[in-house]
Amino acid sequence: MNDKATVPMSSVRYLLQAVENQGLDRKALLESLDIQEQDLIDAQSFPAYQYGMLYQKIMWLMQDESFGMLSGGKIPNGxxxxxxxxxxxxxxxxxxxxxxxxxxxxxxxxxxxxxxxxxxxxxxxxxxxxxxxxxxxxxxxxxxxxxxxxxxxxxxxxxxxxxxxxxxxxxxxxxxxxxxxxxxxxxxxxxxxxxxxxxxxxxxxxxxxxxMPIVQTEDSLRGFLKTAPYQLLVMVENDNSLKSRVMAILGKDFSREMPSADEVASGLNMSVSTLRRRLNEENTSYQQIKDESRKEAAITYMNVPRLSINDIAGLMGFDEPSAFFRSFKKWTGMTPGEYRKSEEYLKFDKGIRSS
Structure with missing residues (x-):
């Protein structure tokens, strides 16, 4: 699971309070997602993907896709x-x-x-x-x-x-x-x-x-909907570093070609040499950030049981699943199939399927 992208605990507390206000069983909800109450008390922040799963479950239980948002009423599922x-x-x-x-x-x-x-x-x-x-x-x-x-x-x-x-x-x-x-x-x-x-x-x-044109298609929409609302909940790290600003520009959609260092520098109103120097001062580089972002996204999607390997390859911008296989093994040391047989995935999968 991608533990690096997080949301503040105030967001989690708000969501759970809204659930209680609607008469849902908070304890049963958390247990269905394998979330411990003590973890919420001790934590300073909450994994964004786990928050997305929590949000998704609540929207389904409430039969309201606008739950927790401004809408003035319920929006039916679908x-x-x-x-x-x-x-x-x-x-x-x-x-x-x-x-x-x-x-x-x-x-x-x-x-x-x-x-x-x-x-x-x-x-x-x-x-x-x-x-x-x-x-x-x-x-x-x-x-x-x-x-x-x-x-x-x-x-x-x-x-x-x-x-x-x-x-x-x-x-x-x-x-x-x-x-x-x-x-x-x-x-x-x-x-x-x-x-x-x-x-x-x-x-x-x-x-x-x-x-600007709409670049998404019905094919990319299918993968997007399977992971919703994760991509809509968080797109940046929770700090003000230059690395976070770069990751904000990259976003969470890797189905499209990633911007070049020159394009990112232009978006940040600095020269590409300044971008590289300042990232070096943070002990990273643009290439490292791209690799890290894609690796985290790949693991996040791999943790969604209903996403096939082909789905994930498409979400990650690979034309051929075989190319995704090679990259995933380079990032994690395991093939996608080996990862989904690993203890880490099976534990995560159990929590999702029990919901």
Whole structure:
């Protein structure tokens, strides 16, 4: 399991409290995923993939794919898949976002929808009531928690990144909630300026991204849905190092060609020589980061029993499964088949299947 990508314990506590508020058995839920209550008490952070499995189980139990997010109502299971299918063939990110908003209008359950607003050189994605509602967003929603807002904006941001196959660099993330104690986590998560006590919850980014094509296909969507919501929950390490910023640009989607060092340096507003020098000061390199990111992603996907080796090869960007076999053995010392017979995998698999 990928233990390096983590979420703060405040996110885990929020999710579990929301579960208890809905009348679910917290103890039974944790036991079904082989999560110990004591581990939650002692931990400073929580593995992102395990958090994803927890989130996935809760959404299934609640029959609500928007659980823990801003929606104003329940979104039935399967709706996210249908929304993705309705936008995957859009000609650009802007076109996809308009289709997404339209989908929310006809999807039974939610009372608010994401809305795209263009303002000169920048674009803004915020939330508004669906057309059948005549109230303001504030009167539709219950008082939001900072975790609900963080989860909502982060997951939508990462979804946009996945659609265009690259990191969508934000200008700012706006929150209606008050400034939290863990501001640095928000800055690291969004890799941008973060403002609180705003009039709306929104993602602000250069409008030039709106013209970018949707690079995903129905084939890549199938693998994406099998791992959801993992890729939407976390895309960066929980620190402010340059390595984390590079990993944020790389993201978690390896089905597309990874950017060159020059492209990453440009995205960080520095020369490639400066990038290499500063990474060297952190005892790493761009190539090491790429190798480490791909290895962690491969192990994460290998820990999903319903993903076949061919599925994983596609998610990792390999045209042939045999090429993935060779790379996986280079990274771990085991073939994919040997890994899935190992004690580490079997222990992990047992926890998943018991759910």
């Amino acid at each position: 709706a996210f898949r249908m929304m993705c299918l309705s936008i995957i063939h859009a000609r650009s990110l802007a076109h996809a976002l308009y289709r997404c908003s339209d989908f929310y209008e006809i999807c039974r359950g939610p009372t608010i929808k994401p809305v795209l607003i263009k303002k000169g050189r920048f674009a803004l994605v915020t939330f508004a009531p669906i057309e059948s509602m005549h109230d303001e967003v504030e009167t539709i929603l219950k008082p939001e928690s900072k975790e609900q807002l963080r989860t909502t904006l982060s997951m939508w941001h990462h979804f946009f990144c996945w659609l265009i196959g690259r990191r969508l660099s934000l200008k700012a993330a706006y929150f209606t909630s008050e400034r939290p104690d863990d501001v640095e986590y928000d800055k690291t998560l969004f890799q941008s300026e973060v403002k609180y006590n705003q009039h709306a919850n929104a993602l602000v980014f250069p409008a030039s991204y709106l013209d």
